Amino acid sequence: MTPTYYLVLSAALFTIGAVGVLVRRNAIVVFMCVELMLNAVNLTLVTFSRINGTLDGQVIAFFVMIVAAAEVVIGLAIIMSIFRTRRSASVDDANLLKY
Amino acid sequence: MTTAHGIQSAAWLLVALPVLSAAVLLLAGKRADKWAHWLGALVPVVLFVYAAILFFSIKSESNREISLHLYSWIPVAGFQVDAGMLLDPLSMVFVLLITGVGSLIHIYAVGYMAGDEGRRRFFGYFNLFIAAMLLLVLGNSFLSLYVGWEGVGLASYLLIGFYQNRNSAATAAKKAFIANRVGDVGLSIAIMVMFAYFGTTSFDGVFAHMGGASSGVAAALGFMLLLGACGKSGQFPLQTWLPDAMEGPTPVSALIHAATMVTAGVYLIARSAPIFDQSQAARTAVVVVGAITLLYGCICGCGQDDLKRVLAYSTVSQIGYMFLAVGLGPGVYAIGIMHLIGHGFFKAALFLSAGSVMHAMNDRIDMRRFGGLARVMPITYGVFLCGFLAIIGFPLATGFWTKDKIIESALDKGGTSGWILGIVALLGAGLTAFYMTRALVMTFHGKRRWEDDVHPHEAPRVMTVPMIVLGVLSLVGGYLLIFGGGLQHWLTPSVGSSIEEGAHTVSPVVLTILTLVVVALGVGGAWVAFGMRPVPATQPVVVSPITTAARKNLYADATNEAVLERPGLWLTRALVYLDNKGVDGVVNGLAAAFGGGSGRLRRLQTGFVRSYALSMMAGAFAVIAVLLAVRFS
Numbered sequence: 266m267t268p269t270y271y272l273v274l275s276a277a278l279f280t281i282g283a284v285g286v287l288v289r290r291n292a293i294v295v296f297m298c299v300e301l302m303l304n305a306v307n308l309t310l311v312t313f314s315r316i317n318g319t320l321d322g323q324v325i326a327f328f329v330m331i332v333a334a335a336e337v338v339i340g341l342a343i344i345m346s347i348f349r350t351r352r353s354a355s356v357d358d359a360n361l362l363k364y
Numbered sequence: 365m366t367t368a369h370g371i372q373s374a375a376w377l378l379v380a381l382p383v384l385s386a387a388v389l390l391l392a393g394k395r396a397d398k399w400a401h402w403l404g405a406l407v408p409v410v411l412f413v414y415a416a417i418l419f420f421s422i423k424s425e426s427n428r429e430i431s432l433h434l435y436s437w438i439p440v441a442g443f444q445v446d447a448g449m450l451l452d453p454l455s456m457v458f459v460l461l462i463t464g465v466g467s468l469i470h471i472y473a474v475g476y477m478a479g480d481e482g483r484r485r486f487f488g489y490f491n492l493f494i495a496a497m498l499l500l501v502l503g504n505s506f507l508s509l510y511v512g513w514e515g516v517g518l519a520s521y522l523l524i525g526f527y528q529n530r531n532s533a534a535t536a537a538k539k540a541f542i543a544n545r546v547g548d549v550g551l552s553i554a555i556m557v558m559f560a561y562f563g564t565t566s567f568d569g570v571f572a573h574m575g576g577a578s579s580g581v582a583a584a585l586g587f588m589l590l591l592g593a594c595g596k597s598g599q600f601p602l603q604t605w606l607p608d609a610m611e612g613p614t615p616v617s618a619l620i621h622a623a624t625m626v627t628a629g630v631y632l633i634a635r636s637a638p639i640f641d642q643s644q645a646a647r648t649a650v651v652v653v654g655a656i657t658l659l660y661g662c663i664c665g666c667g668q669d670d671l672k673r674v675l676a677y678s679t680v681s682q683i684g685y686m687f688l689a690v691g692l693g694p695g696v697y698a699i700g701i702m703h704l705i706g707h708g709f710f711k712a713a714l715f716l717s718a719g720s721v722m723h724a725m726n727d728r729i730d731m732r733r734f735g736g737l738a739r740v741m742p743i744t745y746g747v748f749l750c751g752f753l754a755i756i757g758f759p760l761a762t763g764f765w766t767k768d769k770i771i772e773s774a775l776d777k778g779g780t781s782g783w784i785l786g787i788v789a790l791l792g793a794g795l796t797a798f799y800m801t802r803a804l805v806m807t808f809h810g811k812r813r814w815e816d817d818v819h820p821h822e823a824p825r826v827m828t829v830p831m832i833v834l835g836v837l838s839l840v841g842g843y844l845l846i847f848g849g850g851l852q853h854w855l856t857p858s859v860g861s862s863i864e865e866g867a868h869t870v871s872p873v874v875l876t877i878l879t880l881v882v883v884a885l886g887v888g889g890a891w892v893a894f895g896m897r898p899v900p901a902t903q904p905v906v907v908s909p910i911t912t913a914a915r916k917n918l919y920a921d922a923t924n925e926a927v928l929e930r931p932g933l934w935l936t937r938a939l940v941y942l943d944n945k946g947v948d949g950v951v952n953g954l955a956a957a958f959g960g961g962s963g964r965l966r967r968l969q970t971g972f973v974r975s976y977a978l979s980m981m982a983g984a985f986a987v988i989a990v991l992l993a994v995r996f997s
Binding site for chain 1: 966967969970971972973974977978981
């Protein structure tokens, strides 16, 4: 079991997440893709923590999880309110804030 | 030089009093309307009485140059200017002329301006004019002279443009002011040169230094003073403002032409005699300017149909005579001053009677619409006739004594230049006779040519009395001046003694007869042309080129327009264009570039969250790429 696999997996997850954020329109899916990217990063942190034999990475992973949890609370609330007013959860429809 | 004492130490009142009354008249407002003109007319009379007392007080002194120190005006370390007055024969002559003729014109103006609602303002400006002119001739330094000089310019501007709602008057006032300004620059440069080289501007200081001054400095001073004198006295090439100054009320023209303003240039040159003594070039320039202007004024005067303009051109040419005289050098100064005083009398008489004619003719001034006024206005006619006889040099009238002397002095200069100047002066005398006869005949003789709605009448007594006084003075004044060489003797301390009766180029008797013949030719020519034939009521269109040129002031205005005004206009237009397109172009272009660029950049803010995300990721990749490139290079 080499750490490389974890890193490759993490990179793959991050890429999937990033592409998902860019190409999907549904706000919920975009949101889930963001979570995917965060978790890919978490995986990387934990892997390096394991490689280096320190706890730093794991601690930061906790922080990330907390931030992600907070983000979900606020993000979902925003998405809910947008959906209620506009009857749509598409991120492309919410484009009023522009030039 | 003695210090003023007794009654002489109150000489500052000569300037203070008219300034005070001008301030009262201008500030008092409508409540002063009832008595303002009487106050305005009283002040110069009081001044004249005081000046006469002062005159006799000075006459009794052994040293007739009296200095009156007033206060320290500009006390700067190396530069001290004291405000003071110089009471000497030259300034006293001017003070008497200004206050005497000025009083008569003031009294006349009471009647002339009776119907004008701005009479109070008019008298305020009038007193200001007198004050400035008195300061000009009484100051004891070039700097205080300059203050009076500018004051005269200001007062003339206000008075020429007195009918401020009339466009032509406003333009004439501006023209006078600008032409004067050109001359004033010359005077101010001269004062700066004095300060730079001599460190003083007082008359004694400067004249004491003149002996040691280089010829260059003397010539520079002479030419700059001449420029100043040309501007104020309406001499070539700055003469065009003077005829236009006729836009003001007639008493103003009389005051400008007879007592104040135009005589200032002659005064300046006579006062600066020690400077001109040092520079032959400057002296020659004065003579040339005088001779050119003399002929110019005569020729233009022959072509005018406006009575006041004829008189204005006659002033231009008479002042030319004075310049000729004061330019001829020591000994002839007194003759120039004598002609100046005589001119003050007869020109005032002529202008006041012209004003009386205008008054009677509903302000019409075209001589072609007059004719036959002698019967309707006998007093005015008589006064005009006196002035006429004086100006053409009729035997025993003023001009006969003073003008003939100038012609004689010009011939006595000797050499070719003497002959040229003498002949020019003689020719001028003939032309003067021609245009004055023309004016006299067209106005007062022949058939009546005025319209039916005009009812000419003699002026009220308040106008006729000063006119009669001036008319009498024009006849006998010259004799009084020349009697026993009185004026020449009197002026000796100021301008040097006159030449001894020595060798003459042409004997005086022959010259007098010659002059009279030339004058008679002029009178006869005009009589044949205008007296024996009916005068057309409108200006003939087909005339000789000379008449056309004379009507157009010998193209002086056209030349000024072509040489100065047009290029100035072009330059201004080019600068405006450069400013609009160049300077403003850069500023506006920069603003437009930023505005346009920002407008395009703004379009990047699409509102699509995903495109933002893409650009953020592109940025992140770019940062990583740079980091890697740095790390592994």
